[in-house]
Amino acid sequence: MVDYSYTLLIPLIPFVFFLLIGLTGHKMKPIVSGLIGTIGLGIVAILSYVTAIRYFFTDHVAGTGFKSLKALEVTWLHLTDKLTINLGILLDPISVMMLVVITTVSLMVHIYSIGYMKGERGYHRFFAFLSLFSFSMLGLVLATNIFQMYMFWELVGVSSFLLIGFYYEKPSAVAASKKAFIVTRFADLGFLIGILMLSFNTGTFDFQILTSSTGPAILHAGGAAFMGLSVLTWSLIFIFMGGAGKSAMFPLHIWLPDAMEGPTPVSALIHAATMVVAGVYLVARLFPVYALGAPDALTVVAWVGGFSSLFAAIIACTQTDIKRVLAYSTMSQIGYMMLALGVSGYGGHDGLGFMASNFHLFTHAMFKALLFLGAGAVIHAVHSNDMTDMGSLRKYLPITHLTFLIACITIAGVPPFSGFFSKDEIMVAAWHHNKILFGIEFLVAGLTAFYMFRLYYSIFWGKQTHYHHKPHEAPFVMTIPLMILAFGAMFAGFLPFHALVTSDGLPFEAHIDWSIAIPSVLVGLVGIAIATIMYMKVSVIPDNVAHAFGKTYRWAYRKFYMDEVYLFVTKKIIFKLISDPVAWFDRHIVDGFMNLIARVVEKTSYLIKGLQSGRLQQYGFVFVTGAIALVLLFVYLW
Amino acid sequence: MTGTIPLQYFLIISTLMFFIGIYGFLTRKNLITMLMSIELILNSVNINFVAFNRYLYPQNLQGHFFTLIIIAIAAAEAAVAIAIIINIYRNFRSIDVDRVDEMKF
Numbered sequence: 197m198v199d200y201s202y203t204l205l206i207p208l209i210p211f212v213f214f215l216l217i218g219l220t221g222h223k224m225k226p227i228v229s230g231l232i233g234t235i236g237l238g239i240v241a242i243l244s245y246v247t248a249i250r251y252f253f254t255d256h257v258a259g260t261g262f263k264s265l266k267a268l269e270v271t272w273l274h275l276t277d278k279l280t281i282n283l284g285i286l287l288d289p290i291s292v293m294m295l296v297v298i299t300t301v302s303l304m305v306h307i308y309s310i311g312y313m314k315g316e317r318g319y320h321r322f323f324a325f326l327s328l329f330s331f332s333m334l335g336l337v338l339a340t341n342i343f344q345m346y347m348f349w350e351l352v353g354v355s356s357f358l359l360i361g362f363y364y365e366k367p368s369a370v371a372a373s374k375k376a377f378i379v380t381r382f383a384d385l386g387f388l389i390g391i392l393m394l395s396f397n398t399g400t401f402d403f404q405i406l407t408s409s410t411g412p413a414i415l416h417a418g419g420a421a422f423m424g425l426s427v428l429t430w431s432l433i434f435i436f437m438g439g440a441g442k443s444a445m446f447p448l449h450i451w452l453p454d455a456m457e458g459p460t461p462v463s464a465l466i467h468a469a470t471m472v473v474a475g476v477y478l479v480a481r482l483f484p485v486y487a488l489g490a491p492d493a494l495t496v497v498a499w500v501g502g503f504s505s506l507f508a509a510i511i512a513c514t515q516t517d518i519k520r521v522l523a524y525s526t527m528s529q530i531g532y533m534m535l536a537l538g539v540s541g542y543g544g545h546d547g548l549g550f551m552a553s554n555f556h557l558f559t560h561a562m563f564k565a566l567l568f569l570g571a572g573a574v575i576h577a578v579h580s581n582d583m584t585d586m587g588s589l590r591k592y593l594p595i596t597h598l599t600f601l602i603a604c605i606t607i608a609g610v611p612p613f614s615g616f617f618s619k620d621e622i623m624v625a626a627w628h629h630n631k632i633l634f635g636i637e638f639l640v641a642g643l644t645a646f647y648m649f650r651l652y653y654s655i656f657w658g659k660q661t662h663y664h665h666k667p668h669e670a671p672f673v674m675t676i677p678l679m680i681l682a683f684g685a686m687f688a689g690f691l692p693f694h695a696l697v698t699s700d701g702l703p704f705e706a707h708i709d710w711s712i713a714i715p716s717v718l719v720g721l722v723g724i725a726i727a728t729i730m731y732m733k734v735s736v737i738p739d740n741v742a743h744a745f746g747k748t749y750r751w752a753y754r755k756f757y758m759d760e761v762y763l764f765v766t767k768k769i770i771f772k773l774i775s776d777p778v779a780w781f782d783r784h785i786v787d788g789f790m791n792l793i794a795r796v797v798e799k800t801s802y803l804i805k806g807l808q809s810g811r812l813q814q815y816g817f818v819f820v821t822g823a824i825a826l827v828l829l830f831v832y833l834w
Numbered sequence: 835m836t837g838t839i840p841l842q843y844f845l846i847i848s849t850l851m852f853f854i855g856i857y858g859f860l861t862r863k864n865l866i867t868m869l870m871s872i873e874l875i876l877n878s879v880n881i882n883f884v885a886f887n888r889y890l891y892p893q894n895l896q897g898h899f900f901t902l903i904i905i906a907i908a909a910a911e912a913a914v915a916i917a918i919i920i921n922i923y924r925n926f927r928s929i930d931v932d933r934v935d936e937m938k939f
Binding site: 805809810811816817820 | 856859860861868931932934935936937938939
């Protein structure tokens with residue numbers, strides 16, 4: 197058993213740096229705080245790579261599967277013998293993979309932010325929060341038990357809140373951060389209920405025990421039933437609800453587009469590459485329980501994922517704010533990941549969906565972060581988020597243009613870039629499980645290619661916009677991460693995920709199924725072609741198409757009125773029927789009781805204050821009367 | 835001498851004097867008159883002490899001693915009280931007890 201206890205440093209270093217930068221950052225020059233944060237993440241990234249190489253290659257005995265191992269564990273709360281909460285570090289293929297993803301993207305975002313956030317007033321606060329987020333996310337993926345994961349889950353939510361509301365003087369940013377936190381918190385209610393149900397019925401929080409095929413979860417999968425589904429299924433569905441909130445699945449997705457109010461590096465780190473995949477990671481972490489104990493829950497996962505990806509893809513075709521297009525694209529891609537998990541079986545080739553989901557998570561992190569950072573460079577150059585203010589930027593931003601194009605080709609699933617490989621695996625898994633889900637994903641692949649290239653052409657080709665001042669390419673410190681991520685996006689597809697990250701730890705043979713791959717590449721190319729015709733040069737075709745779609749276009753542009761629905765439910769129903777009576781009770785009855793007590797005391801004191809009149813003879817009178825009374829009392833009644 | 839006036843007559847006198855003194859203290863407006871009432875109370879107590887000493891314990895002298903002490907104390911107290919009254923007059927320009935009621939709620 198090799199010693200991995202140094203992995204404690206991986207979440208610990210960002211936490212220490214958060215405290216350091218947070219408490220002393222204002223005393224140093226801004227760039228120093230940025231460099232400190234970056235160096236911290238750099239150290240953590242190196243440690244993660246070392247761990248990954250050791251876990252997957254050097255320490256791995258060829259022929260055996262990958263086992264999950266606990267690097268360390270301490271008992272945190274020992275309430276009773278049955279209820280103990282530990283804290284520890286769990287290393288298994290998906291958590292080590294996530295380490296690599298999180299630290300790489302976080303490091304890129306740190307380097308990028310040194311240039312992007314230059315001149316901002318809260319520079320050091322930004323880097324402190326970035327470190328806090330990195331700590332929270334790393335703790336989440338390294339959790340040994342579901343309760344520890346829940347703790348870090350909430351911490352990630354808090355970090356997201358702090359970072360979305362970074363420009364706290366802007367009302368829209370404050371509203372967006374509030375919305376994100378409340379929606380995810382509401383989803384976490386479901387998560388907590390699921391945790392309680394699961395741990396109550398199995399007697400443990402620990403992942404290794406829960407996911408073992410001889411453990412209490414899967415052995416007693418039959419269990420008591422409620423409305424046709426076992427208790428285990430219900431608890432897993434509730435847990436998925438928490439994951440759905442964090443991963444912006446329908447209908448808990450409303451916070452993600454608004455979360456674009458945060459600075460663009462934040463969008464790249466949190467809302468593209470790491471935090472939003474926490475839900476996918478959660479299902480993956482509990483995957484044996486899902487697959488072996490509650491396949492019905494997996495059906496829910498698959499359909500929610502499929503629907504969300506289609507929903508988001510349709511909306512993304514109509515949006516004009518470039519960050520919102522990317523936000524809906526993220527929602528759509530995460531739908532892919534959820535669907536891949538949902539159609540997966542367990543063990544060997546059946547676990548193709550599981551492998552594909554994690555593979556897509558990996559490649560998506562690269563190209564989505566690249567897209568967001570590129571969008572940030574564009575926004576930095578043009579000082580606007582709206583694609584109608586942009587056009588023909590390829591002349592001014594060559595590096596951004598090239599890396600953005602690489603990312604768009606990747607997301608469209610064109611070989612040999614990485615997106616093709618991961619998406620193809622998902623398609624194959626879906627085809628073998630449910631043809632309708634495959635059909636949905638096939639359509640979404642075409643739509644993805646279309647709206648991504650619509651975005652690309654609107655920014656870099658299209659009309660020749662007259663800019664107030666000439667847009668300049670981003671500084672070197674901002675383009676370096678773009679280039680590194682582009683490199684990853686291009687070549688990550690060649691990683692042998694089928695040998696490394698699988699549902700049961702054992703490698704299996706995977707090959708490209710060309711009968712599925714070729715159609716999906718073709719539908720991607722068709723999407724690109726349509727976008728080229730419509731958007732590469734200025735033309736009236738987009739407007740004509742929008743008119744032709746009429747009501748559908750308007751509904752898609754309005755995001756299917758989901759925000760309005762939510763506002764209606766909260767304002768007219770919850771506020772009016774529940775909050776107002778409760779507020780009335782609090783103000784009039786609880787406060788009223790306190791006021792009553794105060795008034796009674798006041799009246800009583802008013803009545804007896806006459807005793808202290810300052811008049812000497814009254815005092816004398818009271819004194820004599822009292823003395824006589826006492827004398828009578830003692831002489832006659834005692 | 836003990837057969838002629840019963841003890842109770844002395845006690846009645848001293849009780850009456852006591853309560854007349856209390857009445858005067860509680861009712862008079864003038865501070866000096868109030869002082870005179872206090873003296874009346876003290877003197878009534880003196881009569882009480884002397885009568886009890888003479889009739890019950892003729893051979894002891896504690897009652898007489900205590901009376902002497904009370905007389906001395908009454909004199910000292912009268913001096914202090916007059917000093918206070920003079921200060922009150924200097925501040926309030928009046929020795930009406932109803933005017934000296936500032937220490938109230």
